[in-house]
Amino acid sequence: MKQVVVNLLQKALEELGVKLKKEEIEKVIETPPSSDMGDYAFPCFFLASKLKSEPQQIALELRAKIKKFPMTDFDDIQTSGAYVNFILDRKNMARKIVWEAITQKKNFGKSKIGAGRRTMVEFPSPNTNKPLHLGHLRNMSIGESISKLLEFNGVKVIRANLYNDRGTHICKSMLAYQKWGRDKTPASKKIKSDHFVGDFYVMFNKNLKKNKKLEDDAQAMLMKWEEGDKRVLLLWKLMTNWAINGFNETYKKFGIKHDVTFFESKLYEKGRTLVEEGLKNKLFVKSKKGDVKINLEGEGLGEKILLRSDGTSLYIVQDLALAKIKFEKYKLNESYYVVGSEHDYHFKTLFSILDKLGFKNKGLKHLSYGMVNLPEGKMKGREGTVVDADDLIEKVQELVKKELISRAKLSKRELEKRSLVISLAAIKYFLLKIDIKKDMLFNPKASINFEGDTGPYILYSYARASSILRKAGVQGKFNIGEMEPKELELVKKLSQFPDVALRAYNSLNPSLIANYSFQLAKLFNEFYHACPVIGSENESFRLALVEAFRRVLGNSLNLLGIETLEEM
């Protein structure tokens, strides 16, 4: 519908002597602050200097020109100051949007703008020495939602995960296990296996306070690991598998699945050829001590060391290698890294070095998201102020169960299923509604609230729509009579979905979808309070509207990685 407005404006502007491209016109079109003013607005301020006239005057002339064209889609075109406001034929619009939503179903709102592209999205890439925490939940929510957004716009997505399974942090857990964990296994302790590993990491840090020598022991163990010491490798394999098996349970519960998995342990020496290449091109320099570094002062990034003086490589070298492997093996157009903003500097240097190595315009992007803070401040692993991912999910699920039990009798299985869907909706929505790049506060009390701007509230409105449709039975065609204001508002909100999905795709920001979902759910609740559906004069249209709403909200939630429920 916007395109019709654009076309009309382009023709009228040309008659006034201004040639503008469609995209230029589309860009300035906005939505008026209130819907009585119109559905689309065109501000004329920027034309004032070109036409050497008052913006108000231009608006009037523009309106006069447009009025002369034959039109079917509009009730009226008005001006208000320097704005030309287009008022759509509401019945026509409602018919169109509702019909499209109902018939296009899952495809409603999709675009093909990304067709033919292949993009890798890497998340959450944890360390294998301790279980996932709240930050990883934000990471996974964002990673999955962005993957869905890309797919919704035609992109072929490859979901990847990189395990940071090598280094001193791993050796710390291993050392603690060697010292104090003899013969115990996750099964014998009846504990989730990644938590089992994490407990030893905590144990290491506790004992480190009493015995500083442990730090050296961990370093010594890393040396043995690098030398290929069989005993150390055996233990490493055992514990890494425990960690990963535990993660896999969490991924499954959280609803994410990877297509590719990378391991730092297999990659960390693969960047050598790249380093040698850089040395040949004099991009990198070897100092007298033997370490290899690159000067990035020009970019304001300082000096970066790539190889230690003993010849072993640093973390960034494997990221260099991995970037290349990704593009060569998977024929990518883009590669996105979902990693917290604390690593902004790392990615700046990484991309800068790759650029210098001739790896230009490869669509590498750091999807940097803000830190998750607690009311008490930052989460600190060693001080035990971390919110554990599994614990959080379990805790929220328990609260949902209590709520469900107080409402209806459910079978155990149904209780489990519903409570999981609702609690994941609560957590994911809470984490996704905030602008990806901003730090956020995770208030445990607010996160278990199920009223207002929350996942459960949105799921509830979906379930109510389903309930109405269930009661009414199957419907076919519909007729539109006079529309109530709430019906119109709901229709307009539905019509915005394709635009919102596209904007979220362009800005790679799921929070737009989250906020839209809430606004849509809220309008629906207002609508069904104001307008009876079943048995009303406009039953056929209202039912269709409810169905369209249900469809669009379902599509919207799907983009957030949130499942829906027919009953709550």
Added chain:
RNA sequence: GCCCCUAUAGUUCAGUUGGAUAGAACACAGGUUUGCGGAACCUGAAACCAAGGUUCAAAUCCUUGUGGGGGCGCCA
């Protein structure tokens, strides 16, 4: 010390990328029972960190200051 990010009701967040009257939610005060599920709906009070600048137009862009967060290892 240097670099990056950030600042909107009591609190947590929006604000269509520079446009018309800055929107919600929570909390607070009050209300909606005989209609499709009250995890709902309605009413009320409450905000752009400060000072300059650019512009027809600034919460949005620039400068400075102040507050908050992060990064500056031959760690990952």
